[in-house]
Amino acid sequence: MRTKDLTKSIQVGRVFINSTRWPVQVKERTFTTGKTEPTCGIHQLSFFKRDYCSVEGNHIIRNYNKITNKQDWKNKFGKYGGRREMSKMANQEWMSKIQDTELFDLKEQPARSFIGGKWVAASSGKVFDVEDPGHNRVIASVTDLAVEETREAIEIAHRAFQSYRHSSVRERAALLRRWYDLMLENADDLATMMTLENGKSLSDSKGEVIYAANFLDWFAGEALRINGDSHMASAPNNRILTVKQPVGVVGIITPWNFPAAMITRKVGAALAAGCTMVIRPAAETPFSAIALAKLAERAGVPAGVLNMITSDSAAEHGLELTTNPLVRKVSFTGSTNVGKLLANQSSSTLKKLSLELGGNAPFIVFEDADLQKAADALIACKFRGSGQTCVCANRIFVHSNVYTPFVQLVYDRVSQFRLGYGLDEGITHGPLVSRKAVHKVQEHVNDALNKGATALTGGSVASELGPCYFHPTVLVGAKQNMLIAQEETFGPVCALFEFSTEEEVLKLANSTPVGLAGYLFSKDISRIFRVAEALEVGMVGCNTGVVSDVLSPFGGVKESGYGREGSHHGISEYLDIKSLTISID
Numbered sequence: 001m002r003t004k005d006l007t008k009s010i011q012v013g014r015v016f017i018n019s020t021r022w023p024v025q026v027k028e029r030t031f032t033t034g035k036t037e038p039t040c041g042i043h044q045l046s047f048f049k050r051d052y053c054s055v056e057g058n059h060i061i062r063n064y065n066k067i068t069n070k071q072d073w074k075n076k077f078g079k080y081g082g083r084r085e086m087s088k089m090a091n092q093e094w095m096s097k098i099q100d101t102e103l104f105d106l107k108e109q110p111a112r113s114f115i116g117g118k119w120v121a122a123s124s125g126k127v128f129d130v131e132d133p134g135h136n137r138v139i140a141s142v143t144d145l146a147v148e149e150t151r152e153a154i155e156i157a158h159r160a161f162q163s164y165r166h167s168s169v170r171e172r173a174a175l176l177r178r179w180y181d182l183m184l185e186n187a188d189d190l191a192t193m194m195t196l197e198n199g200k201s202l203s204d205s206k207g208e209v210i211y212a213a214n215f216l217d218w219f220a221g222e223a224l225r226i227n228g229d230s231h232m233a234s235a236p237n238n239r240i241l242t243v244k245q246p247v248g249v250v251g252i253i254t255p256w257n258f259p260a261a262m263i264t265r266k267v268g269a270a271l272a273a274g275c276t277m278v279i280r281p282a283a284e285t286p287f288s289a290i291a292l293a294k295l296a297e298r299a300g301v302p303a304g305v306l307n308m309i310t311s312d313s314a315a316e317h318g319l320e321l322t323t324n325p326l327v328r329k330v331s332f333t334g335s336t337n338v339g340k341l342l343a344n345q346s347s348s349t350l351k352k353l354s355l356e357l358g359g360n361a362p363f364i365v366f367e368d369a370d371l372q373k374a375a376d377a378l379i380a381c382k383f384r385g386s387g388q389t390c391v392c393a394n395r396i397f398v399h400s401n402v403y404t405p406f407v408q409l410v411y412d413r414v415s416q417f418r419l420g421y422g423l424d425e426g427i428t429h430g431p432l433v434s435r436k437a438v439h440k441v442q443e444h445v446n447d448a449l450n451k452g453a454t455a456l457t458g459g460s461v462a463s464e465l466g467p468c469y470f471h472p473t474v475l476v477g478a479k480q481n482m483l484i485a486q487e488e489t490f491g492p493v494c495a496l497f498e499f500s501t502e503e504e505v506l507k508l509a510n511s512t513p514v515g516l517a518g519y520l521f522s523k524d525i526s527r528i529f530r531v532a533e534a535l536e537v538g539m540v541g542c543n544t545g546v547v548s549d550v551l552s553p554f555g556g557v558k559e560s561g562y563g564r565e566g567s568h569h570g571i572s573e574y575l576d577i578k579s580l581t582i583s584i585d
Contacts, residue, residue, distance in 0.1 A: 097423070098189050103294050104287045110141035111286070113310045114293040115149070116156040117303025122146060128312035130286060133199040133431045133468040134421045142286050145311045150278065150320050153307040157249045157276040158326045160304030165246050165274045167302075169223045172272055176220035178299035183213035183264075183292075190260065190291055195422035197285045198259060199431040199468065200385050202422055211548070212260035215268045215566065218550040222571045223272035233581065241580040246274035247352055248328035250574065251321030253280050253342075255333050256433055257388045259288035265554070265565050266331045266354075267292075267306065273574035278327070279308045280317050284433055286310045322346040329353070329574065333390075336514060336559050354563030354573050356390070356555055358488050359516030362509035363393035363545075364531065366502075367401040369521035373543065375409035378494070381519065381545030383417070383472060386429050387492040388437070391517035391539065391547060394488055395478075396496045397505045403498050407476055410494060411456050417472050419462055431468035432491060441470050441491030447483040448475050448495065458492070480508065488514075502531065510536045516556035517547050538564075 098104070105111040105119065110127040112119040126144040131137065183190065191205035198205070228242040250270050254262040263279060270277050281289035293308040311317050318338075321327055322345035329352040332342055339357040346353055363381065365374045382393045398406050422430035432438050438461055445459050458473030470492055478484060478495040485497070499505040509518060518537040522528055532540045538556035539547040548554060553564040563573050 097192050100186060100189050103186060103189055103291045104140075104193055105290050105294070106140055110143045111290055111310070112143050113145055113149075113153075114290070114297070114306070114308040115153045116160075116307065117297070120149075122149065128283060130197055130284070132196050133433055134196075134423075134466065136466050136468065139196055139287070142283075142290075142310045144313070145309050145317075147313075147316050147320050150280075150309050150311070150317050151324065153278045153309055154249060154251075154320070154324050154326050156304045157278050157307050160302060161246075161248055161276040164276055164302060164305050165248075167274065169226060169272075172274065173220040173223040175299055175301060176216045176223065176268060176271060179296055179301075180213050180216040180220065182295040182299055183209065183216065186291070186295065187213075190288065192423065193287050193291060194259060194285070195430065197287050198256060199422055199433055200388075201427050201430045203428075204385055204430075205422070208258060208261050211550075212258075212264040214550045215261065215264040218566070219268035219272040219571060222269070222568060225568070226273070226571065226575070228577075235583075237583055237585070239582045239584060241582065243578050243580065244572075244575040245578055247574055247576050248275060249326050250275045250277040251280070251324075251327045251330040252277050253318060253321065253330070253332045253334065254282060254289070256282035256284040257385060257390075258333075259285035260292060262333050263289060263292055265570070266333075269565070269570045270331075270574045271301075271305070273571050275329070275574050276305045277307065278321065279306070280314075280321065281308065281310070283310070283312045283314065318342060319345060322351065323348055325349050327351060331563075331565075331573070332356070334358075336561075339561055340559075352573070354555075354565065355561030356563070356565060357516070357559065357561040358514055359390045359537075359556065359560055360394045360486075360488050360512045360514050361391055361517045361519065361537070362505075362535070363396045364499075364505055364509065364518075364520040365396070365398045365402065365406055366520070366522040366524070366527065367399040368523045369402070370523065370543075371402060371406050371409060374521040375406060375413060377519070377521070377541075377543075377545030378410060379413050379545075381541070382494050383414075383429065383492055386432055386470075386472075387441075388432065388490050390488075393519060393545070394495075395485055395509070396494060397499050397508060398496055400498050400500050403496070407456070407474070407496055410496070411474050414457055414472050414474050414494065419469060419471065420465060429472060429492060431466060432470055433468070435467050437490065438468055438470050441489060441493060444482075444484045444487070444489045444491070445473060445475070445493060448478060451479060451482050453477045453479070453482065453495070480511070486512070502527065506531065506534050510534075513558055514556065514560045515558040516560040517541070519545060519547075 101107055112121050121143045122145045124146055127141040128144045129138045129141055132139050187209045190209045191202060194205040195202050226244055228244055231240040233240045252266045289308055296306050322330055322342050330346055331354040332339060333356040336357040339355045343353060378393060418426055418428045420427040453475045454477050456474040456476060458471035460471055462469035462471050472492040475495040478497045484495045515537040517539045518535040519541040520531050521543055528542050532542055541547045550566050553567040553569045555564040
């Protein structure tokens with residue numbers, strides 16, 4: 001059926017194909033040309049192999065190559081098997097974009113975990129599906145380990161620690177640099193898979209891969225800089241030396257929003273320090289972790305030193321990592337509520353903890369700020385990863401004297417975004433990671449609108465693209481009684497608040513229980529120091545919207561957690577200090 005034939009059969013609201021009365025939802029949209037066309041998202045027609053083109057974030061059906069009857073589909077694949085089989089057919093297209101499929105353990109299903117230098121499947125045979133949020137379909141299945149298998153991985157890591165702790169710092173540095181080189185060599189494949197399982201645009205994914213690799217390079221250097229010191233003691237015949245030793249087995253729990261960087265930032269420091277580890281990546285994005293483990297194996301990581309478990313049961317495996325006495329440290333990035341739970345569980349064995357938790361970042365634009373620079377920085381800070389970063393601006397405070405022109409600058413930029421599938425050319429922003437994430441964003445927007453805010457653009461789910469897409473949103477007239485002021489939204493919503501004085505905005509900025517990052521824009525150097533020091537956060541961006549760098553200590557205060565990652569402080573989280581008192585004659 002060609003385009004002209006299909007067009008005749010379309011009715012806005014429903015499509016009946018080949019007289020089967022199999023309805024497919026179609027929506028009507030008026031484009032800027034003034035022409036009205038029926039359009040349909042990929043997901044509403046996902047049973048068809050088709051060609052399509054993108055117009056302003058919507059997909060207009062151009063040609064059907066093949067139409068499959070729904071009953072025939074059921075007869076062939078069964079009542080419940082269709083979705084996975086459909087995904088296998090659809091995945092042929094993106095699989096062709098990946099040069100090294102072995103990197104993601106895709107040649108044999110399910111993809112496996114890495115324990116003791118071997119790739120293993122769950123003894124139970126259990127698996128879980130990993131979905132592509134952009135196309136609302138299954139990418140592939142991954143083995144779902146039981147808690148007993150995580151316990152075995154911990155024991156293997158403990159045995160491996162007995163030898164790895166004595167490896168030379170030069171050996172560790174060389175290992176990290178080989179791993180770094182392999183990440184760069186495979187950057188395109190890593191970025192493609194990251195976009196598939198996370199949804200972020202390909203440009204965002206490529207940026208993360210480079211950022212993630214740089215942590216390995218940085219900690220390769222830090223491995224060579226582990227040092228202690230010596231002191232004269234109070235007693236004249238005594239000398240005091242301090243040495244630094246690896247803490248032991250580390251439990252590493254990473255999130256889905258930065259599936260590569262959150263692993264390398266933790267694992268790079270741990271390997272440099274001489275620790276062994278068990279990594280539990282987020283169930284939404286296990287393939288980035290699988291690929292990193294594959295590259296670590298190729299780089300020559302000794303068996304048992306780096307172990308990576310996959311499971312869809314976060315609570316059970318988290319409990320094992322936090323209560324097992326063989327694990328001496330846990331590093332976690334995620335929500336404040338889960339961080340509190342892990343801290344409570346870890347108290348039974350008094351483990352060392354690094355907790356990088358939620359934020360609610362203030363972004364302050366004073367009346368003397370360079371507005372264009374501030375607007376550009378806000379776009380980079382707020383909308384990277386479609387707003388799904390813990391340091392992105394959540395509350396944008398703008399001085400009343402410059403509120404209107406600043407809002408216009410932001411609106412102009414956001415209006416130019418191209419929302420769509422992350423692998424499509426020219427797309428600036430992709431979907432959110434899940435329907436649950438979309439629901440929270442919509443809840444925050446609806447609450448703000450009901451309490452008096454106005455959406456200049458966006459404000460709703462981009463259902464024409466799929467269930468996980470949310471239109472980038474600019475809200476004006478935001479107030480403190482709104483959910484968006486009290487909670488981290490974690491989505492592409494830019495809420496602009498108005499303020500009049502420095503004292504007022506500092507009170508507002510510090511009025512939350514969390515304190516991860518904050519930003520301020522001013523040309524007054526005295527004000528910059530004054531406000532930066534007064535903000536109750538762990539990181540401050542002054543006239544910049546980017547605070548993340550391998551050389552910068554990353555972490556927060558208050559309920560945003562404790563411990564620092566990256567920089568020369570990062571490796572200290574994986575080292576114990578031992579004091580030696582030596583008596584001499």
